[in-house]
Amino acid sequence: MQFGVGMIRRRFLQSLLVCAGAGKVLTACSPPTEPLRFGANAWPGYAPLRLAEASGLISPERLRVLDFPNSSMVLSAFRNGTIDAAGLTLDEALALAASRQPLRIVLVFDVSDGADVIVARPGISALDQLEGCRVGVETEALGAYLIGRALERVSLPLHSVEIVSMPLDRHESAFASGQVDALVTFEPVRSRLLEAGASELFSSREIPGEIVDVLVVREDVLRTRRADLQAAVSAHFEARLALLADPAAAAERLGARLSLDEVALRAALGLIQLPGPEENRRLLGGADAGLAQVLVTMSSRMxxxxxxxxxxxxxxMLVADLVEAV
Structure with missing residues (x-):
């Protein structure tokens, strides 16, 4: 069959109309959008989203989970636009917002119930003994808030200790070499240091409801990538059920990404709460959203x-739309 020039031209114009949708944006014929880039450290509360990616519960065209060695690098990546979304604690999200980063909180990953701690070398058994000591803290992240809250309990100001700025990936080596007398750290480093003889002085269990990990997204990302974010939130909840039902399979699938074997993962899950959709809706939604007052109180304390x-x-700042749709 042969086509004349006129027929070819008509077929070409028809294809343009199909792609343009009679004057609409050329969505179907545009190059595929890059996947959402989500960044987080190795905190076990982010395990469900990593498990969702590893298990194929969300398409790799929609989401890519990037692993960072510490929270300071996650914060930096969010600021410079390397990532679109991040796993952060509430205090870290507030610090970002105060630096004029337009962000929204769309999901509560977990509430720490003892997984974030202050540990000290043998010989230091109480918080008031930290006066004048060197305390390793990831200063831009949760650590600075936790040490501040702990010292308040014994009426010590923050300047009563020597703060040593230290990213998470250096915690164990610094503690073992004696560079610091105490550390603000979390699972899985917590368990390993306690096994090595460290003593626990303070934990998130003593300030219930304050150490909360959330999914933070850019305001423009929420506006332009809502379908991908919705898919990520839905996949998180699906993977959460799989994680709680079979931690052994999750530990095997995630492997080195969490630096946790099955025993360590089970122990970590015992120290955090993983809210489901209903609890997420309570925390994020409505005039009496559970996190709304926490944000006010926390910002004042910070x-x-x-x-x-x-x-x-x-x-x-709190957006419940995505969890309400699950």
């Missing part, structure tokens, strides 16, 4: 500790 500067707009 300012008093010198951890937060600048104007902070909390209204609209």
């Amino acid at each position: 300012k008093s500790l010198g951890l937060l500067e600048g104007e902070l707009v909390l209204k609209g």
Whole structure:
């Protein structure tokens, strides 16, 4: 069969109309969008989203989970646009917001119930003994908030200890070599240091509901990539059920990404709460959203500790739409 020039031209114009959707954006014929880039450290509370990716519960065209050695690098990557979304604690999210980063909180990954701790070398058994000691802290991340809250309990100001800025991936070596007298750290480092003889002085269990890990996204990403974010949130909840039902399979599948074997993963899960969709809706949604007051109280405490500067707009930061749709 032969085609004349006129027929070819008509077929070409028809194909343009199909792609354009009679004047709409050329969505179907555009190059595929890059996957959402989510970044997080090795905290076990982020295991469900990593498991969702590893198990194929979400398409790799929609989401890519990037592993970072510490929270400071996650914060930096969010600021410079290397990632679109991040797993962060509430205090880290507030610090970002105060630095004029337009962000939204769309999911609660977990609530720490003893997994975040202050540990000390043998011979230091109480918080008031930390006065004048060297304390290793990931200063831009949760560590600074936790040490501040702990010292408040014994009426010590933050400047009563020598803060040694230290990323998570150096915690164990610094503790073993005597570079610090104490550390603000979390699972899985917590368990390994306790096995090595460290003593636990303080944990997130003593400030219930304050150490919360959330999914933070850029405001423009929420607006333009809502379908991909919805898929990620739904996959998280599906993988959460799989993780709780069979931690052994999850530990085997995730392998070195979490630095946790089955025993360690089970222990870590015993120290955190993983809220399901209903609890997420309670925490994020409505006028009486559970996290709304936490944000107000936490921002006030961070300012008093010198951890937060600048104007902070909390209204609209919590977004429940995605968890409500699950």
